[in-house]
Amino acid sequence: AVFSDDIRDGIKGSVFEHENQGFVNGNSKVLESIKFGVVASCQHPQVDYSKVNYSKAPYSTEPYQTVTYCECHDNHVLWDKLKISAPDKTTAERKDMHKLALTIVLTSQGISFLHAGTEFLRTKKGVENSFDSPDSINAIDWGLKSTNKDVFDYVKGLIKMRRTHPAFRMETANHIRENLYFLENTGEDLLAYTLNGEAVGDKWKRILVIYSGANGNKKMTLPPGKWKLYIRNNQLVKPARISGEVEVKASVAWVLYES
Numbered sequence: 066a067v068f069s070d071d072i073r074d075g076i077k078g079s080v081f082e083h084e085n086q087g088f089v090n091g092n093s094k095v096l097e098s099i100k101f102g103v104v105a106s107c108q109h110p111q112v113d114y115s116k117v118n119y120s121k122a123p124y125s126t127e128p129y130q131t132v133t134y135c136e137c138h139d140n141h142v143l144w145d146k147l148k149i150s151a152p153d154k155t156t157a158e159r160k161d162m163h164k165l166a167l168t169i170v171l172t173s174q175g176i177s178f179l180h181a182g183t184e185f186l187r188t189k190k191g192v193e194n195s196f197d198s199p200d201s202i203n204a205i206d207w208g209l210k211s212t213n214k215d216v217f218d219y220v221k222g223l224i225k226m227r228r229t230h231p232a233f234r235m236e237t238a239n240h241i242r243e244n245l246y247f248l249e250n251t252g253e254d255l256l257a258y259t260l261n262g263e264a265v266g267d268k269w270k271r272i273l274v275i276y277s278g279a280n281g282n283k284k285m286t287l288p289p290g291k292w293k294l295y296i297r298n299n300q301l302v303k304p305a306r307i308s309g310e311v312e313v314k315a316s317v318a319w320v321l322y323e324s
Contacts, residue, residue: 072102105175
């Protein structure tokens with residue numbers, strides 16, 4: 066399997082240009098790179114490969130050949146990258162960016178990869194290449210798990226959702242092409258798509274996933290259907306019916322379903 070640098074840098078910006086931004090922290094021009102990652106680098110008729118940041122053609126024939134991630138042991142950890150690339154944003158705003166980034170990873174097809182400690186905003190205190198740094202930089206600060214318990218609980222819910230619902234981890238590229246549809250005309254800072262869960266044995270018969278970039282709140286009209294909420298504005302919520310026009314905050318994800 067190949068680690069997808071396309072979605073990594075599409076999510077948060079280039080790892081080599083520290084102040085460069087991705088979708089979650091202010092760059093609305095990288096939607097095709099996010100879509101490329103959502104379909105696990107496979108061929109999909111709705112991806113414009115000419116606009117993907119690095120790969121101008123699909124390189125995976127099946128989703129299990131792609132590792133979807135936004136950080137690893139190399140370069141800045143996600144939380145530090147967001148602080149460097151979005152210095153004018155508040156801690157709460159950067160926390161939303163962080164949660165959106167991990168939501169994209171855990172709702173995309175392919176193999177999801179999380180860096181240890183990202184579920185509670187691990188920091189290396191701004192050190193990018195920490196191979197020769199002491200434990201004060203590299204050790205995981207487990208106290209952050211209590212400080213950022215809201216993020217930990219949210220990621221825990223995302224993992225449970227992914228494990229429970231096979232629509233988020235389809236087994237073949239054909240399944241993805243046939244059952245994942247990107248909504249059109251949502252604007253340049255909003256990405257939304259539906260999954261046909263029923264076709265892959267999911268008890269959620271249809272799923273709607275929405276990613277909102279960092280450039281302000283948006284209004285969106287939901288597709289027709291008997292939608293129930295699971296995630297609203299980066300928050301796990303009790304199932305509730307919703308329809309019509311909704312307001313989507315900046316740097317957040319929504320997940321809705323029909324059962």
